[in-house]
Each structure stands twice: as C-alpha cells, then as structure tokens.
Amino acid sequence: MNDLPMKPSRGFITLFYKEILRFWKVSAQTVAAPVLTALLYLLIFSHVLASHTEVHGVPYAAFLIPGLVMMSVLQNAFANTSSSLIQSKITGNLVFVLLPPISHHEFFLAYVLAGVVRGLTVGLGVLMATVWFAHLTFAEPLWILAFSVLGGGIMGILGMMAGIWAEKYDQLAAFQNFLIMPLTFLSGVFYSIASLPVFWQQVSRWNPIFYMIDGFRYGFFGVSDISPWISLWVGLLCVAILSIITLSFLKRGYKLRD
Amino acid sequence: MTTAAIRVEQIFKRFGSVQALNGVDLTVHQGEFFGLLGPNGAGKTTLISSLAGLTRPDAGRVEIMGYDVQTNYRMARRQLGVVPQELVFDPFFSVRETLEIQAGYYGIDPSPARRAWIDEILEGLDLTSKADANMRTLSGGMKRRVLVAQALVHRPPVIVLDEPTAGVDVELRQSLWQFVRRLNQEGHTIVLTTHYLEEAENLCGRIAMLKAGCLVALDTTRNLLSRFSSHTLRLRTMGDQPAQLGMVREEIADKENPEGWWVASFTRFDEIEPLLSSLRLSGCVIDELEIGKPDLEDVFVRVMQEKGCAV
Numbered sequence: 001m002n003d004l005p006m007k008p009s010r011g012f013i014t015l016f017y018k019e020i021l022r023f024w025k026v027s028a029q030t031v032a033a034p035v036l037t038a039l040l041y042l043l044i045f046s047h048v049l050a051s052h053t054e055v056h057g058v059p060y061a062a063f064l065i066p067g068l069v070m071m072s073v074l075q076n077a078f079a080n081t082s083s084s085l086i087q088s089k090i091t092g093n094l095v096f097v098l099l100p101p102i103s104h105h106e107f108f109l110a111y112v113l114a115g116v117v118r119g120l121t122v123g124l125g126v127l128m129a130t131v132w133f134a135h136l137t138f139a140e141p142l143w144i145l146a147f148s149v150l151g152g153g154i155m156g157i158l159g160m161m162a163g164i165w166a167e168k169y170d171q172l173a174a175f176q177n178f179l180i181m182p183l184t185f186l187s188g189v190f191y192s193i194a195s196l197p198v199f200w201q202q203v204s205r206w207n208p209i210f211y212m213i214d215g216f217r218y219g220f221f222g223v224s225d226i227s228p229w230i231s232l233w234v235g236l237l238c239v240a241i242l243s244i245i246t247l248s249f250l251k252r253g254y255k256l257r258d
Numbered sequence: 259m260t261t262a263a264i265r266v267e268q269i270f271k272r273f274g275s276v277q278a279l280n281g282v283d284l285t286v287h288q289g290e291f292f293g294l295l296g297p298n299g300a301g302k303t304t305l306i307s308s309l310a311g312l313t314r315p316d317a318g319r320v321e322i323m324g325y326d327v328q329t330n331y332r333m334a335r336r337q338l339g340v341v342p343q344e345l346v347f348d349p350f351f352s353v354r355e356t357l358e359i360q361a362g363y364y365g366i367d368p369s370p371a372r373r374a375w376i377d378e379i380l381e382g383l384d385l386t387s388k389a390d391a392n393m394r395t396l397s398g399g400m401k402r403r404v405l406v407a408q409a410l411v412h413r414p415p416v417i418v419l420d421e422p423t424a425g426v427d428v429e430l431r432q433s434l435w436q437f438v439r440r441l442n443q444e445g446h447t448i449v450l451t452t453h454y455l456e457e458a459e460n461l462c463g464r465i466a467m468l469k470a471g472c473l474v475a476l477d478t479t480r481n482l483l484s485r486f487s488s489h490t491l492r493l494r495t496m497g498d499q500p501a502q503l504g505m506v507r508e509e510i511a512d513k514e515n516p517e518g519w520w521v522a523s524f525t526r527f528d529e530i531e532p533l534l535s536s537l538r539l540s541g542c543v544i545d546e547l548e549i550g551k552p553d554l555e556d557v558f559v560r561v562m563q564e565k566g567c568a569v
Contacts, residue, residue, distance in 0.1 A: 004361075004369075004371055004372055004413055005366065005369065006336070006366055006367075007365050007366075008332070010364075010365040011362065011363050011365050013362070014359055014362025014363050015362075015363065017362070018359050018362075021350070021351075022348075022350050026350070088348075091346060091349075092342075092346035093346045093348045095342050095346060096348065096408065097363065098311070098312055099310055099311075099312070099335060099338075099340055100335060100360075100363035100364050100365075101331065101364065101365065102363060103332075253314060257312055257313065258271075258273070258312065258313040258314065
C-alpha cells in the first residue's frame with residue numbers, strides 16, 4: 001500500500017495541467033468564440049471610426065487592436081478561474097481537489113496560472129486574427145509580455161475570488177457584470193483617457209485595468225498615457241494585494257471547507 | 259503498539275444551531291472493517307469530512323495512521339481514500355483521464371507502475387471496457403464504480419466509503435463488496451457508512467453508532483447483536499391462540515395469513531423447548547414455525563431509542 005513513487009510538486013503540476021485540459025477540450029467555446037467576438041468589435045468600431053480618429057498618432061484600427069487583445073486576455077483569465085471553481089463547487093467535483101495533499105499555495109498557483117494561459121491563448125488568437133487589419137508595430141515586446149501576464153494574473157486572481165465567494169451562477173454573473181465588465185470597458189480599450197474630460201481621467205486612474213491596457217499598448221507603439229513603469233508597479237501591487245486576500249480565503253477554507 | 263488507522267479525540271463541530279459532532283472519541287485499528295451507522299443527520303458525513311480535512315472541527319483532534327489531519331495534512335491525506343456519498347464527477351474527462359488526474363493530485367508521477375495499478379483497479383471494478391468513455395456517458399452505477407476507483411488510485415491504507423451502495427443495483431453491490439473485501443484482506447482498513455444494515459452486519463467486524471452527533475454505541479458486531487438483540491420464535495397456530503404464554507401478536511398480518519403470527523423472543527435455544535411444550539399442553543396446534551436470528555436492524559432501533567450521549 002502507498003508504495004507508488006510520490007512527488008509533492010506533481011499535485012500542483014497535475015492541477016495546472018487539468019485546468020488547461022479543461023478549457024482546451026471545449027476550445028470552440030473558450031478560445032474560438034472570444035476571438036470571433038473581438039474580431040467583430042474590430043470590424044465594427046474600426047469601420048465606423050477609422051476615417052475620423054487617430055490616437056497617439058496611430059490610426060484607430062491599429063490603436064484598437066492591442067486594446068482588444070488585452071481585453072480578451074483579461075476577460076478570459078477571469079472566466080477560466082471563476083467558471084472552473086463555480087462549476088466544480090456546484091457539481092460537487094471540487095471534492096476531488098480538496099481531498100488530495102495539495103497546499104493552498106499550490107491550489108492558488110495552479111488555478112491562476114491556468115487562467116493566465118487561457119488569457120494568453122485567446123489574446124494570441126485575437127492578435128493573429130486582427131493583425132491583418134492594421135499596420136501594427138511591436139516597439140517593446142517585453143512590455144507586451146509583461147503586461148499580458150500581469151493583467152491575466154490580476155484577472156485570474158479576481159476570478160478565483162469570485163469563484164470562491166459565489167455560491168450560484170447568478171452571483172458570479174453579478175460579479176462579472178457589475179465589476180469586471182465596467183473595469184474592462186472603462187479602462188481605455190476603445191479610447192485613450194486623454195480624450196476624456198478631466199474628471200473621468202481622474203476616475204480612470206483608480207481603475208487598475210487601465211494601467212494594464214495602457215502599459216500593454218506601450219509595448220506596441222512606444223507611447224502611452226502613463227509611464228509603463230508606473231503601470232507595472234500598480235499591476236504588481238494589485239497582484240500582491242489580491243493574492244494575499246485570496247490565499248487567506250484558501251488557507252481558512254472560506255466557502256470551500258466547512 | 260501499532261498505530262491506529264484512525265484516531266478521533268473529542269471532536270466537536272457546530273453548524274449554526276446544529277451540534278453536528280458532540281465530543282466524539284473513536285479509534286479504528288489497522289486492518290479493521292469498521293461500520294459507522296446512524297440515522298440521517300447523526301453526524302456520519304461530518305465525521306468523515308473531518309477525517310478527510312473537508313470539515314474543520316471546532317475542537318478535538320483527528321489522526322490518520324498517526325498523522326494529524328490539520329498539522330500534517332499532506333501525510334494524513336495520502337493515507338486516506340474517500341468515496342463521497344454524492345455521485346459527483348468531472349464531465350470533461352474520460353474514466354482513465356479522471357484516474358490519472360486523481361493519481362497526479364496525490365503526487366504520483368506517470369510511470370508504468372501507476373498505469374499498471376490503474377489498469378488493475380479498472381479491471382477489479384469491471385471498468386476496463388469503459389476506460390476511454392467520457393464520464394457523462396456512464397450510468398449511475400458505473401459512475402459510482404469510478405468514485406471507488408478514484409479513492410483507491412493512490413493505494414491508501416485507509417479507505418472510507420460513505421454510503422457507496424445508495425441507489426446501486428444488486429449486481430454492482432455484490433461486485434463492489436467482493437472488491438472491497440479483497441482490499442480488506444490485503445490489509446486496507448475499511449470504514450463504511452450505510453443505511454443497509456444487513457450489509458454492515460455481514461461486512462463489519464466492529465460498529466459505531468452515532469445519534470445527534472454523539473457516539474451511542476461502539477462494539478464488535480457480535481457483541482452488539484448479543485447485547486441488544488435476541489432470537490425470535492415466530493409461529494402461526496390453528497385453533498387456540500397462545501396469548502396466555504407470553505407471546506405477542508405481530509403487528510402486521512400479511513395477506514395470506516390474516517390471523518398473523520405470534521412472536522416470542524429468546525436468548526438461548528434451550529428456552530424453546532419449554533415454550534413449545536406449554537403450547538402443546540394448552541392444545542395449540544402449530545401450523546408454521548420460524549426461528550429468526552438477531553439482526554442489526556433490531557440493535558439499531560433499540561440503540562437509537564434507548565441511548566443518549568454516552569457509550
């Protein structure tokens with residue numbers, strides 16, 4: 001008994017792998033559909049606004065594409081962790097993850113990283129589908145990578161918090177509709193905050209997602225509303241705060257263990 | 259002294275106004291086939307959840323194979339396999355994927371040994387032909403087998419089965435018990451909760467009964483049967499009725515015997531002869547006669563009626 005070779009890290013690797021396999025098995029719904037949605041946004045908005053608008057000296061379609069890519073990264077990282085947890089809680093199969101010797105740190109990392117992977121997969125898909133519609137530059141590729149991972153991380157953790165907190169699908173939908181959607185749509189996906197009245201510019205600066213999109217866009221064009229270094233620190237601070245809260249939920253077994 | 263498979267010391271757990279566990283003390287020895295019985299809401303599942311780390315007791319201590327489930331949870335959880343009561347499954351995966359993932363959660367690397375063990379479990383539970391089927395396509399009975407397989411995939415020395423045969427057909431029940439008996443013979447400690455008392459009586463060497471969060475009985479099955487239950491003599495007579503001999507009429511008369519049966523309890527077989535002789539002398543003619551063995555159902559009913567919060 002108990003004579004099979006065991007490695008502590010295998011539990012984390014398996015949970016991470018399983019979370020990726022879970023979304024990949026339904027990739028038409030989890031990857032292809034959001035790519036198509038982003039493509040439709042691009043076609044409609046760029047067609048309507050292309051002849052009128054240039055932002056930071058960049059044609060509107062080119063300005064919009066990084067925003068759409070980042071929005072897809074953020075929304076899908078959130079969707080992956082939140083939907084996986086709420087489904088497992090409601091169907092009861094979360095017990096298979098709670099019974100094994102997986103620590104709360106491993107649990108946290110596996111879910112969040114899988115959320116980041118889904119976000120990046122969809123983001124890459126959106127980029128590949130939209131890159132043909134405008135002349136894009138990749139001025140600072142490392143910033144692109146840093147902000148996509150950081151943004152995916154923030155939303156993956158928020159998704160985890162929502163998945164842990166929610167007991168019903170409509171509670172999760174409320175979290176998504178009243179917090180995540182406003183945060184992403186009012187973050188400069190479709191515009192530069194420089195075009196907003198001063199009051200709304202100030203409001204936008206309280207939205208951490210704004211910094212992620214602005215920093216991400218800097219990676220493409222080398223220009224942004226805010227220094228990418230400030231955006232980076234804001235992102236890291238958000239990750240740290242959200243991680244501490246979520247890890248404390250997991251350590252206490254909040255809404256997971258009685 | 260051998261380490262206990264399960265040691266529970268004074269655990270208390272309250273959910274709102276309900277005291278789910280009220281100072282339970284329990285030791286299950288290695289290699290035992292142990293029954294945990296009680297009516298709905300008695301605290302069985304809360305106790306099992308406490309063993310598995312799914313529920314955190316308000317007070318008390320739980321050890322699995324000597325490892326504390328809170329302070330040394332990694333080692334404790336490796337020693338334990340739990341078959342949950344609810345028929346839960348992950349609809350994204352096939353049976354084999356489900357087992358491989360579960361093995362991975364327990365830290366078992368992919369290897370020929372892991373594959374061989376999974377194949378052995380699949381065969382033992384008659385799941386080989388369904389290995390590549392998606393979990394959604396399986397019948398309820400098959401899903402139940404997969405739950406058992408998941409609990410065994412890391413070869414735990416202690417296996418807890420929380421009502422594994424609820425809603426399961428006779429054939430599966432038989433094959434499941436055959437497999438679990440084999441595991442017990444190989445040295446695994448088995449803890450079983452069930453509402454089928456006949457199963458518990460046949461399988462378990464020792465039984466604990468819970469009532470409203472308290473342990474109200476704990477003994478070997480044989481001792482419980484002899485302490486709380488007795489043999490019964492059931493008979494149907496022609497002519498005079500044996501009421502005067504201390505026999506009582508069975509409450510439910512069946513259709514074929516509207517007159518019903520008369521019942522007397524006895525503990526030793528040498529009590530039968532005087533009873534029959536009295537019947538003969540009083541002119542009763544016995545039409546049919548049966549001797550019933552003591553059963554756990556009687557024990558259960560009596561314990562639940564009589565016992566309070568102390569063994």
